[in-house]
Amino acid sequence: MxxxxxxxxxxxxxxxxxxxxxxxxxxxxxxxxxxxxxxxxxxxxxxxxxxxxxxxxxxxxxxxxxxxxxxxxxxxxxxxxxxxxxxxxxxxxxxxxxxxxxxxxxxxxxxxxxxxxxxxxxxxxxxxxxxxxxxxxxxxxATKEVAEELLRTGFSLGGKQVTASVLFADIRSFTTIAESQDPTETIDLLNEYFSLMFDAITDNGGTVNQMVGDGLLAMFGAPIYFKDHGEKAVRAALQMLERLKEFNQRQIARGKTPLHIGIGIASGNMIVGYTGTQNRAIYTCIGDTVNLASRIEEYTKEALRPLLIDNYTREGLPDDIRVEDLGRIVFKGKHQAVNVFAVVAG
Amino acid sequence: MSSIDLKIFNELREATGAEFISELVHAFLEDAPVQIAQMRSALTASDVEAFRRAAHTLKSNAATFGAAELSALARELEMLGRENNLAVGNRIEVLNEAFERVKNRLNELE
CATH class of the missing domain: 3.40.50.2300 (Response regulator)
Structure with a gap:
């Protein structure tokens, strides 16, 4: 034989x-x-x-x-x-x-x-x-969660409605930083930054869904649902800021520019699933909630606060996470004013 | 009915080697009397599960060597055990005699 x-x-x-x-x-x-x-x-x-x-x-x-x-x-x-x-x-x-x-x-x-x-x-x-x-x-x-979901249920385009939290993060004036140094240095900087942020997100049960340039989108409570998705998202964001602080100390010690980021979180209904074509697709989330998170993240520049959240997210937070009411804001493309909160400390 | 189906036995020897078959026969001839004894004591103790399991093992092993008659007798006993029926009559004696014939034949073949 x-x-x-x-x-x-x-x-x-x-x-x-x-x-x-x-x-x-x-x-x-x-x-x-x-x-x-x-x-x-x-x-x-x-x-x-x-x-x-x-x-x-x-x-x-x-x-x-x-x-x-x-x-x-x-x-x-x-x-x-x-x-x-x-x-x-x-x-x-x-x-x-x-x-x-x-x-x-x-x-x-x-x-x-x-x-x-x-x-x-x-x-x-x-x-x-x-x-x-x-x-x-x-x-x-793909992320581990998406990979396991894919292996379990197979691939098909299309989505389903879920309740979850979305986190957007962006580096402030990244273009200026990128222009002032050579491209390989910029890539190294981004890689180090992303790896720190990834850890903070996955440690809190989140899934980094997309990275576009210097921005990232993470989901909490999807594809695998958990009840405290809002709280987990805020804790991840607080850890991101904490890790960025340490990163910046190293940057300064190396004679480099420190990074500043803005984080926006919104919770609620959204559609999650695969979009794209049969040959190339990504797992993503779409809907008003996702849109709102993006708008809130942009608003961090104006509000001069690094971490802002919507009311739905705030409602799910325990007492140890303190927030400050920034009032109602009317965002571009939205008809109704939205109550925005700055997370003060956790 | 021959006690051992030579076609099955030879195929087994060819696939796994003469030396291994000798070991395997040895293991079987050592274990089968244990299973027959287990069936007897299980009958005395009315332990249906032990009875069924011993018959099941003997059935399986007899089939491995092409001992169709012995395997069928063991299977009958296994089925009785499965039906919680321990009225086996003289079936264990008949089984034991069939095993003796298989044993002699295997010793010849080896």
Whole structure:
């Protein structure tokens, strides 16, 4: 038998010694590295502590059966990535169907046919390899949350209505800074700035959605909803300002210009989803709330305050975040005046 | 009915190697009497689950070697266990005799 092109690390879970020997031998001959476990509990322990590419799991086992092991793996975000092939007797097909419906990758009946074993294992490994590659690619170009949502639900243009918070941030007079230094220095500056801001945002559950020039747009509460999206957005903004302060101290020490930013946050209904074409699309948010956040961010220049929020966002804030009412402002393109608040301290 | 289906046994030997088959036969011949004993004690203790599981394992292993008769007898017992029916009559004796024939044949083949 020809060894597999991609040797993998496999786990065989079976309470029957003859089955363990058979599967291990066949998989070993196919070029894989095989470990075994004698019952479901031991199997799950090994799955949790090991780095397996694939698991062959018997259904009918003492202590913890294959169905329970499968359920535990599927509940775990990390373990869910490992393909599981159920192995069972011919007359247990009812149980097998249940497992496949639950999320098992495939199944094999025992006694296992070596050719079928090879085909199923290699197909599952190949599918996993593609999924891993896709996940890696997604994570480079999209946020982790968007990548996971894409992998779960698939890609389709179009959106859905959600309640969330949007944060806009912009560097003040960036054009002037950019013009006064050489382009590579500007890129380095932006990269350092963005990486600090990203951390502040993701640490508070937000998702950086877009970067345009020196501006960025982050969402809180979408694509994954959480109730305190407004508070999280404000805390992220406060952390952004805090980190920028430290960054500026380093800038000054290096003899460089410090950066000043404005942040605007608005909360409410918006449409989130993919816009673009079938070939090139981005996950984004649109609607009045998004528009308002952008306007509020622009208003920070006039108000001479770095962090402004709308009333909806303010209503969701706990007492430890203090705000100052700046009154009602009529923004360009809006008919009604909007109450704007400056966040004083958190 | 032959105790071992030679086609299945030879295919198994070809796919996994003579040395491995010898080990596998060894494991089976060591484990099967344990399973038969487990079935007997499970009957005495009226432990349906232990009875069913022992029969299930024996059924599976007999099928691996192409021991169709033994596998079918074990399967019958497994099904009775699954139906909570421990009125097995002389089936364990019949099973044990079938196992002895399989054992002799496997020792010859090896």
């Amino acid at each position: 020809i060894a597999s092109a991609h040797p993998a690390h496999l786990l065989v879970v079976d309470d029957n010694k003859v089955n363990r020997m058979m599967l291990s031998r066949n998989l070993g001959l196919q070029g894989h590295i095989v470990e075994t476990a004698e019952n479901g509990e031991e199997g799950l322990e090994k799955i949790r502590s090991g780095t397996f590419d694939l698991v062959l799991l018997d259904i009918d086992m003492p202590v913890m059966n294959g169905y329970e092991v499968l359920e535990a793996c599927l509940k775990d975000v990390e373990l869910r990535q490992i393909p599981i092939i159920m192995t069972s007797a011919m007359d247990e097909l009812d149980a097998v169907v249940k497992c496949v419906e639950l999320g098992a990758e495939d199944y094999l009946t025992k006694p296992v046919n070596p050719i079928l074993l090879r085909a199923r294992v290699n197909a599952s490994l190949e599918k996993k390899r593609l999924r891993d590659e896709q996940r890696k690619l997604f994570r480079t170009f």
